Amino acid sequence: MTNHGFQHGSAAGLRIHVLPTKAFKTFAISLYAGVPLDEKTVTRTALAPFVLRRGTASYPETTMFRERLEELYGAGFGFDIYKRGDYQIVQFRMDTINDSFVQSKESLLGESFAFLGEVLTKPLLENGSFRASYVATERETVRKKLEAIVNDKIRYAAERCIEEMCAGEPYRLHPLGQRADLEAISPQVLTESYQSWLNDAILDLYVVGDTTAEEVQKLVERHFAASRTANGEYATNTPAVHVKEVKTIEERLDVNQGKLNMGLRTTITYKDSRYAAALMYNGILGGYPHSKLFVNVREKESLAYYASSRYDGHKGIGTIQSGIEIQNYGKAVDIIKQQLDELKAGNISDLELQQTKAMIRNLLSEIQDSAFELISYDFNRQISGKDRSAQELIAEVEAIGAQEVKAAAETFELDTVYFLTGQKEE
Numbered sequence: 001m002t003n004h005g006f007q008h009g010s011a012a013g014l015r016i017h018v019l020p021t022k023a024f025k026t027f028a029i030s031l032y033a034g035v036p037l038d039e040k041t042v043t044r045t046a047l048a049p050f051v052l053r054r055g056t057a058s059y060p061e062t063t064m065f066r067e068r069l070e071e072l073y074g075a076g077f078g079f080d081i082y083k084r085g086d087y088q089i090v091q092f093r094m095d096t097i098n099d100s101f102v103q104s105k106e107s108l109l110g111e112s113f114a115f116l117g118e119v120l121t122k123p124l125l126e127n128g129s130f131r132a133s134y135v136a137t138e139r140e141t142v143r144k145k146l147e148a149i150v151n152d153k154i155r156y157a158a159e160r161c162i163e164e165m166c167a168g169e170p171y172r173l174h175p176l177g178q179r180a181d182l183e184a185i186s187p188q189v190l191t192e193s194y195q196s197w198l199n200d201a202i203l204d205l206y207v208v209g210d211t212t213a214e215e216v217q218k219l220v221e222r223h224f225a226a227s228r229t230a231n232g233e234y235a236t237n238t239p240a241v242h243v244k245e246v247k248t249i250e251e252r253l254d255v256n257q258g259k260l261n262m263g264l265r266t267t268i269t270y271k272d273s274r275y276a277a278a279l280m281y282n283g284i285l286g287g288y289p290h291s292k293l294f295v296n297v298r299e300k301e302s303l304a305y306y307a308s309s310r311y312d313g314h315k316g317i318g319t320i321q322s323g324i325e326i327q328n329y330g331k332a333v334d335i336i337k338q339q340l341d342e343l344k345a346g347n348i349s350d351l352e353l354q355q356t357k358a359m360i361r362n363l364l365s366e367i368q369d370s371a372f373e374l375i376s377y378d379f380n381r382q383i384s385g386k387d388r389s390a391q392e393l394i395a396e397v398e399a400i401g402a403q404e405v406k407a408a409a410e411t412f413e414l415d416t417v418y419f420l421t422g423q424k425e426e
Contacts, residue, residue, distance in 0.1 A: 005019050005020075005021070006018065006019045006206075006378050007019075007020070007213040009213055009217060011217045011220040011221050011224075012220050012221055012224045012225065012228070013203065013224075013228030014031075014203040014204070014205045014220055014224060014228075015202075015203065015204045015205070015382070016205050016207075016213070016216055016217060016220060017204060017205070017206045017207075017375075017378060017382075018206075018207050018208075018211065018212070018213040018216045019206075019207070019208040019209075019371075019374060019375075019378075020209075020210065020211060020212055020213070021208060021209065021210065022210050024098075024208065024209060024371050025097065025098050026095045026096060026097050026098055026209065026371070027094075027095065027096045027097075027098060027108070027109050027112065027207060027208070027209035027210075027211065028093075028094075028095050028206070028207070028208040028209060028371030028372050028375060029093065029094040029095070029096070029112060029113075029116060029205075029206065029207050030091060030092070030093050030205070030206040030372065030375045030376075030379075031091070031092040031093075031116060031120065031203065031204070031205050031206075032089055032090070032091050032202075032203070032204040032205075032206075032379055032382075033089070033090045033091075033092075033197070033198075033201040033202070033203050034084070034087045034088070034089045034090075034201055034202045034204075034234065034383070035087065035088055035197060035200060035201045035202075036086060036087055036088070036170065037083060037086050037087060037088045037170035037171065037173050037175075038088075038170060038173075039170075039173060039178075041193060041197070042088055042173050042174075042175070042177045042178070042181075043142075043176075043177025043178050043181035043182060043185065044177070044181075044185055044189065044190055044193035044194075044197075045081075045088055045090065045177070045193070045197055046081050046088070046090075046142060046175060046176045046177040047135075047138060047139065047142055047177070047182070047185060047190060048090075048190065048193070048194045048197060049079045049081065049090050049092070050138035050141055050142060051123070051130050051134050051135055051138045051190065051194075052119050052120065052123050052194075053065070053077070053079065053119065054124070054131070054134040054137075054138065055123070055124040055131065055134065056118045056119055056122055056123055056124055057118065057122040057123070057124060057125070058118060058122070059118075060124045060131075068115060069115070072096055072108060072111055072112060072115065073096070073097045073108065074097075075094055075095065075096040075097075075108075075112060075115075076093070076094060076095045076096075077092075077093070077094050077115075077116075077119075078092075078093050079091060079092045079093065080093070081175045081176060082175050083171070083173075083175045084314045084383050085171075085234075085236070085269075085314035085315050085383065086169070086170045086171055086315070087234065087383070088173075088175050089175075090201075092116060092119070092120070093372065094112050094115070094116055095371075095372075096108050096109065096111075096112040098209060098210055109207075109209070109211055109215070109219065110219055113219040113220070113222070113223045113224075114222075114223050116223070117222075117223030117224045117225075118223070120198070120224070121198065121224060121225065123194070125191065128191065129187040129188050129190075129191045130187045130190055130191050130194075131187070132187050135185070135186070135187045135190055139182045139183075139185060142176055142177065142182060143179055143182055145176055146174070146176055146177070146178075146179045147179070149174070153253070153255055153257075153259055153420065154259065154306075154321065154323065156259075156420070157259035157261045157321070157418065157420045158261055158319065158321055159174060160249075160251065160261075160418055160420070161249075161261035161262070161263050161319065161416060161418035162263065162317075162319070164247060164249045164263075164416055164418055165247070165263035165317075165415050165416035165418075171315055171317075198228070199228055200232075202232045202233065202234060203228075204379060204382050205220060205224075206375040206378070206379070208371040208372075208374055208375060209371070233385075234382065234383045234384075234385070236269070236271060236383075236384055236385050238267060238269060238272075238316075239265065239266075239267060239269065239315070239316040240267070241265045241266065241267050241316075241411070241413055243265060243413045243414065243415045246414050246415065246416065246417060247415065247416045247417070248416075248417045248419075249416065249417070249418045249419070250419045250421060251418070251419070251420050251421070252420075252421055252422065252423055253420060253422075253423070254422065254423055255420060255421070255422050256422065257305065257323050257324070257325070257326075258323070258324045258325065258326040258328075258329060258419060258420060258421050258422070259321075259322070259323055259324075259419070259420040260304075260320075260322045260323075260324050260329065260332055260333065260336075260417075260418075260419050260420075261319065261320060261321050261322070261417075261418045261419075261420075262319065262320040262336065262414060262416065262417050262418070263317060263318070263319055263320075263414075263415045263416040263418070264317065264318035264319070264320075264340075264412045264413060264414050264415060265316060265317060265318075265412070265413055265415050266278060266311075266316050266317070266318060266408075266411045266412045266413070267316060267411050268313075268316060268408060268411055269313055269314065269315070269316045269384070270313035270314055270380060270383075270384040270386055271384040271385055271386035274404075274407070274408055274411075275313060275386075275388075275393075275396075276393060276396035276397045276399075276400055277400055277404040277405055277407065277408035278311060278313065278408045278411075279311065279313075279360055279397060280353070280356055280357070280360070280397060280400050280404070280405050280408070281311070281318075281343060281405050281408040281409050281412065282309055282310065282311035282318060283356035283359060283360060284343065284348060284352050284353070284356050284405060285309045285318075285320075285339060285340070285343060286307060286308045286309025286310075286320060286339075287308065287309060287310070287311075287356070287359070288355070288356065288359045290351075290352065290355045290356070291308070291309070291352075291356075292339040292342060292343070292352075293307040293308060293309060293320065293322070293336065293339055294307055294308065296335060296338075296339060297322060297332065297335050297336060297339070301331075301335055303324055303325075303328050303331060303332045303335060304322040304323060304324050304332060305322075305323040305324070306321065306322060306323050307320070307321070307322040307323075307336075308320070308321055308322075309321070313384075314380075314383060314384065318412050320336060322336070326421050326422050329419060329421070333417065337414070340409070340412070340414065343405065343406065343409035344406065344409045344410055345406070346402050346403065346405070346406035346409075348402040348405055348406070353400070353401065353402065353405075357397055357398060357400075360394075360397050361394055361397065361398070364390045364393055364394050364397075365390075365394070367390050368390075377390055
């Protein structure tokens with residue numbers, strides 16, 4: 001048992017994590033399925049859950065599928081697809097009201113497991129393959145989602161910056177895959193790919209609610225009877241950073257406002273003892289409204305409509321996003337680089353430290369109020385191999401001074417400058 005209350009075990013080729021608590025009126029159930037990001041499989045893996053949610057062996061029609069959730073007192077069911085480090089993760093979520101609050105003949109937790117187990121392991125198959133009409137419709141769904149990114153220029157610039165920066169690495173891939181791959185995915189191809197995904201993925205099943213690890217283990221053995229041979233672990237590797245020269249990419253599209261994005265690489269990842277210092281670095285640089293980018297680039301110089309930064313601790317990458325007038329490109333690059341230099345020089349005020357600590361503390365404290373936040377925090381531990389409770393991380397953040405932030409700043413190296421600009425003047 002770890003200090004934040006999750007009990008860990010395994011059954012039927014799944015890792016099981018249970019937090020017995022009476023703090024919530026519902027059961028929160030999360031199933032994470034992770035596979036390495038790979039150009040050959042990324043689009044098929046992304047498409048599968050869209051088809052799985054259309055129907056199962058017992059509920060072949062989508063309306064029956066939805067009615068079944070209504071019978072479970074309006075249980076919620078959904079999924080997300082994202083990347084963590086070089087892994088593509090599909091997360092299925094269910095939340096079901098706790099039995100003691102309703103008059104139900106069957107255990108609602110049991111019924112939810114039966115439903116989730118069926119969605120995952122007993123999909124609707126016709127002649128051994130997914131229903132063709134479902135595959136065709138959901139291919140369109142995924143295509144539209146990928147097209148929406150191109151149409152949202154802020155998201156597009158962020159994705160393109162990562163693509164250019166990580167050319168040749170799995171991390172360049174979008175977790176929803178590639179539009180060009182969709183057409184070739186037939187029901188047969190998708191079914192085969194789903195079956196090997198189900199066998200090979202690292203599966204982590206979480207339950208938060210008024211239950212026990214023993215009860216969950218029994219339910220998993222009953223409802224997840226997939227004959228799995230794999231039960232892997234997430235591989236974690238420390239990124240080596242050697243930026244030989246900064247890449248500068250300029251792309252022209254029909255935009256009125258320029259999008260200036262930058263990518264940085266750091267050796268500090270989630271499992272590193274300096275992780276708290278990297279969180280502080282990102283917070284002071286551009287994570288919050290009091291940050292250097294926001295104050296200096298947006299407010300003082302009025303150079304940007306927005307300016308912020310993010311830090312991906314699973315990959316060891318920092319990104320800067322800003323929207324600027326096209327003619328201000330040179331000025332904006334200079335002043336953003338100036339903020340990076342300020343941090344490397346350790347020019348950090350006590351106020352910046354205090355405000356950033358307060359923001360991080362609030363975010364980490366709020367985890368306790370949400371079952372799914374508790375789950376996703378613990379899942380970070382499964383991916384990174386680092387056991388650090390939210391309370392411990394808050395204490396680490398509190399202890400950080402300008403010197404530690406400066407040391408973290410020195411590990412962040414500018415790698416890529418990406419500028420999305422308007423069409424050439426005719």
